[in-house]
Amino acid sequence: MKKKLLRTLSIILFIAAIILPIHAQAANSVDMYRMYNPNSGEHFYTSKASERDSLVSSGWKYEGTGWSAPASGNAVYRLYDANSGDHFYTVNADEKNALTAGGWSYEGIGWYSGGSVPVYRAYNPNAKAGSHNYTTNKGENNALVANGWKDEGIAWYALGQGKALSAPATPSTTPPTSPPPASKPSGYAPETIYVSGKVIPFKEGGMANGQAIIDSDPDGIASTWGGKTPFSGTDGLNTHFIGHHWGAFDPFINLQVGQTVTITDSSGKPFVYAVKTVAVVDTRAVDTTTGRSLYGEITSTGGGERVVFQTCMSETLRRILFCQPA
DSSP, X not given: OHHHHHHHHHHHHHHHHHHHHHHHHHTTEEEEEEEEOTTTOOEEXXXXXXXXXXXXXXXXXXEEEEEEEEXXXXXXXXXXXXXXXXXXXXXXXXXXXXXXXXXXXXXXEEEEEOSSEEEEEEEOTTOSSSOEEEESOHHHHHHHHHTTOEXXXXXXXXXXXXXXXEEEEOOOSSOOSSOOOOOOOXXXXXXXXXXXXXXXXXXXXXXXXXXXXXXXXXXXXXXXEXXXXXXXXXXXXXXXXXXXXXXXXXXXXXXXXXXXXXXXOTTOOEEEEEEEEEEEEOTTOXXXXXXXXXXXXXXXXXXXXXXXXXXXXXXXXXXXXXXXXX
């Protein structure tokens, strides 16, 4: 009896040793459930099993996992139009605010954007509900575009591809006792900026070459200019990045205090920074509000561990974002 008890205890401990690391991994990501309403044509996305099961009991079809989202990162806002019964999701705060002003209800942060797997957005101009589709499947997105939908590019980023079912199926209305293991994060690319769902590679150009680098690919690349290069994230110094608008640095035109940016070093290690201060300066780096020169704060290495982003608002104005570790 004693031997049998010891053998049973050993099996339990062995199983626990396997399960605990899986749960630790799952805490870093969230499965996004994909639902379909055959009456309205709308797809709906949620991380909540209770919300998924409630919709299934109301006649929606469960289509599996749409993608794996990070547990934190750039917010994806969820909105609802009571007139059409449609939901909309966006990382763009200005888009969210415009819809809210137009009568949509803001339902909070649905999930977060982060990772390297693009989630594509397509728009059906003829639909009242279900007018937008979001998918990590490029083939699905292309098929919709071929049938008249408008390709609206990348909506945000995910950690991993979804596990969509080959045919609609109905899950149990009883939530599982433990969630399935989440997809393993696909990792970050080296020397890359992740902001508002956009992935922007950068080069260590410095003052000598930075402008030429961003001019060579305005829509696709950023560069360091002032501060300390190469970027490390651990040297306790400032690194100053530049990029074009319109172009690669478009997200920095709308980024606000408190929002975050992820930057990777040459080995791909990510560092998260939060916007602390925003300023608008002229071409001599003079603050248009205070009249004070910010050149030293923008381009020097001092001030502790931080980063500064710079992009154009016009021929004469520059938007500057001072960021510190989040």
